[in-house]
Amino acid sequence: MRVRFAPSPTGQLHVGNARTALFNWLLARGAGGTFVLRIEDTDAERSTPESERAIAEDLEWLGLRWDEGVGTSGDHGPYRQSERTHIYRAHAVELLSLKHAYHCFCLPEDLERERYHALREGRPPKYSGRCRDVSRDHARARIEGGESAVIRLRVPENREVVFTDLVRGDVRFSTEVIGDFVLLRSDGSPAYNYAVVIDDALMEITHVIRGEDHISNTPRQMLLYEAFGWRPPAFAHVSLVLGPDHGVLSKRHGATSVKEFRDRGYLPEALANYLALLGWSPGEDQELLPLEELARRFRLEDVGHSAGVFDVEKLAWVNRHYLKLAAPERLAQLSAPYLAREGWLTGASPEALAYLAGVVPPAAASVDRLEQISARLRFLFDYAPARALEDGTFRAEALAARPVIDALVDDVSRSAPMVDRETFRAMVGRLRERTGQKGKALLHPIRLVLTGESEGLELDLAVPAIERGALVGESAGLGPIMSASARAAAFRAALQA
RNA sequence: GCCGGUAUCGUCUAGGGGUUAGGACACAUGGUUCUCAACCAUGGAACCGGGGUUCGAAUCCCCGUACCGGUACCA
Numbered sequence: 128m129r130v131r132f133a134p135s136p137t138g139q140l141h142v143g144n145a146r147t148a149l150f151n152w153l154l155a156r157g158a159g160g161t162f163v164l165r166i167e168d169t170d171a172e173r174s175t176p177e178s179e180r181a182i183a184e185d186l187e188w189l190g191l192r193w194d195e196g197v198g199t200s201g202d203h204g205p206y207r208q209s210e211r212t213h214i215y216r217a218h219a220v221e222l223l224s225l226k227h228a229y230h231c232f233c234l235p236e237d238l239e240r241e242r243y244h245a246l247r248e249g250r251p252p253k254y255s256g257r258c259r260d261v262s263r264d265h266a267r268a269r270i271e272g273g274e275s276a277v278i279r280l281r282v283p284e285n286r287e288v289v290f291t292d293l294v295r296g297d298v299r300f301s302t303e304v305i306g307d308f309v310l311l312r313s314d315g316s317p318a319y320n321y322a323v324v325i326d327d328a329l330m331e332i333t334h335v336i337r338g339e340d341h342i343s344n345t346p347r348q349m350l351l352y353e354a355f356g357w358r359p360p361a362f363a364h365v366s367l368v369l370g371p372d373h374g375v376l377s378k379r380h381g382a383t384s385v386k387e388f389r390d391r392g393y394l395p396e397a398l399a400n401y402l403a404l405l406g407w408s409p410g411e412d413q414e415l416l417p418l419e420e421l422a423r424r425f426r427l428e429d430v431g432h433s434a435g436v437f438d439v440e441k442l443a444w445v446n447r448h449y450l451k452l453a454a455p456e457r458l459a460q461l462s463a464p465y466l467a468r469e470g471w472l473t474g475a476s477p478e479a480l481a482y483l484a485g486v487v488p489p490a491a492a493s494v495d496r497l498e499q500i501s502a503r504l505r506f507l508f509d510y511a512p513a514r515a516l517e518d519g520t521f522r523a524e525a526l527a528a529r530p531v532i533d534a535l536v537d538d539v540s541r542s543a544p545m546v547d548r549e550t551f552r553a554m555v556g557r558l559r560e561r562t563g564q565k566g567k568a569l570l571h572p573i574r575l576v577l578t579g580e581s582e583g584l585e586l587d588l589a590v591p592a593i594e595r596g597a598l599v600g601e602s603a604g605l606g607p608i609m610s611a612s613a614r615a616a617a618f619r620a621a622l623q624a
Numbered sequence: 625g626c627c628g629g630u631a632u633c634g635u636c637u638a639g640g641g642g643u644u645a646g647g648a649c650a651c652a653u654g655g656u657u658c659u660c661a662a663c664c665a666u667g668g669a670a671c672c673g674g675g676g677u678u679c680g681a682a683u684c685c686c687c688g689u690a691c692c693g694g695u696a697c698c699a
């Protein structure tokens with residue numbers, strides 16, 4: 128089995144295309160087949176090398192490695208359509224001599240007018256076939272005379288073209304609605320439907336899995352396979368991904384490209400797992416499974432027929448799941464850019480990363496995506512009691528808890544840093560005895576003073592994080608982080624001001 | 625307009641002639657916790673409409689409707 132993903136390098140990899148790539152990969156992976164990456168850059172205007180690189184990078188990030196294609200040494204290359212022009216031309220000549228194709232000299236404006244009239248009279252707007260009978264010799268003469276021509280396929284009249292779609296079953300089209308379409312443009316470059324067939328055939332693709340938007344291209348492609356006498360591959364058209372308003376997923380819905388999701392701090396395994404769930408189900412009421420397991424279970428016949436609405440909430444849930452599974456070092460590494468953006472991390476020293484590996488995982492357990500990690504860790508790096516006390520509720524809570532606060536300031540100024548849960552709890556125990564307060568009345572004031580926030584991480588975790596962070600110090604490229612004792616003093620000063 | 629595709633909770637889906645129509649996300653309520661989040665429990669929530677076939681239709685067939693895609697010298 129050989130499958131392919133064939134994007135046009137005209138922008139970032141869209142999640143809908145990523146899902147198509149994923150389905151291809153899952154099928155190949157599950158069947159021990161070959162996954163080919165081909166670049167369809169026949170539109171010279173819009174194709175860029177940057178976007179080809181970006182797409183390749185996104186596929187790799189998602190874990191969808193290709194066995195053959197650009198950047199590999201496969202023996203079905205080249206894998207960039209812009210490098211295959213000679214192949215397309217050679218095959219066009221073959222079609223010409225087989226009389227399956229012909230030169231067409233019709234002017235764009237004439238075609239435009241024909242189309243307009245056809246539409247107005249309720250007829251399918253297909254090419255009239257006016258140049259069908261221009262002989263090859265005559266055509267050659269006109270071209271030598273400076274006229275430009277396209278090459279069109281001679282589409283048989285009044286025929287039914289049927290193909291079996293692996294996800295939808297038999298699909299049939301009448302050639303009555305298919306005009307003689309363009310194979311080679313007047314500049315010699317291949318049109319999509321033509322290049323695809325040549326490439327899929329020559330690259331020995333056995334299963335073409337692509338978006339539903341290509342379903343009406345398929346009969347044209349079948350006709351081409353027929354003209355060449357080639358056996359067509361199996362086709363499978365997967366439905367499209369929609370936005371929450373059931374329209375095309377676009378920027379106003381938020382992120383739409385793989386790159387954007389990556390930048391927001393979604394894990395690749397989460398995006399891939401979520402995408403697999405959109406239009407397919409692994410069965411047994413299971414949803415969260417590693418890619419390899421998904422590949423084992425994947426069957427094209429089980430892919431849903433209807434378009435799917437992209438649900439960011441569910442993606443967030445999947446992401447939270449994988450965030451909890453991720454190794455601490457990895458989370459620290461992945462969080463670094465977000466912390467650096469805030470100016471809290473100036474260099475990824477081993478000490479700083481080791482410290483983060485301890486503090487990021489508990490914070491990450493309560494966010495949807497890593498982008499939110501800085502808000503969750505703000506208490507460490509941006510301690511500002513004066514600012515916090517500007518809030519009326521916060522101030523009132525602090526004022527009401529003066530005895531606890533005073534005792535805290537006193538205790539913390541005289542005891543050792545609370546670098547672990549036990550020393551912190553010991554301190555809480557001393558305060559309980561001294562003030563007679565317990566539970567919320569005791570812990571909430573401690574939170575206000577030590578974190579400068581009224582909500583956040585468990586204090587058991589937060590306070591040792593503060594103390595250890597203060598010890599790591601700025602020389603390691605971290606912080607600065609104020610110690611608990613400095614915070615207590617600063618807080619009391621701010622409260623009295 | 626024409627051609628093609630699709631239709632189960634708000635969303636993703638399981639099921640597929642007889643089921644209390646199952647699960648997940650989201651939502652609501654409760655529990656837990658110093659707090660938020662997380663977590664746990666409970667709950668509300670669906671077979672597009674109309675005909676037909678059948679003892680029986682959400683499931684099969686037809687028609688309609690809605691939505692999506694295509695209708696290029698874009699891909």
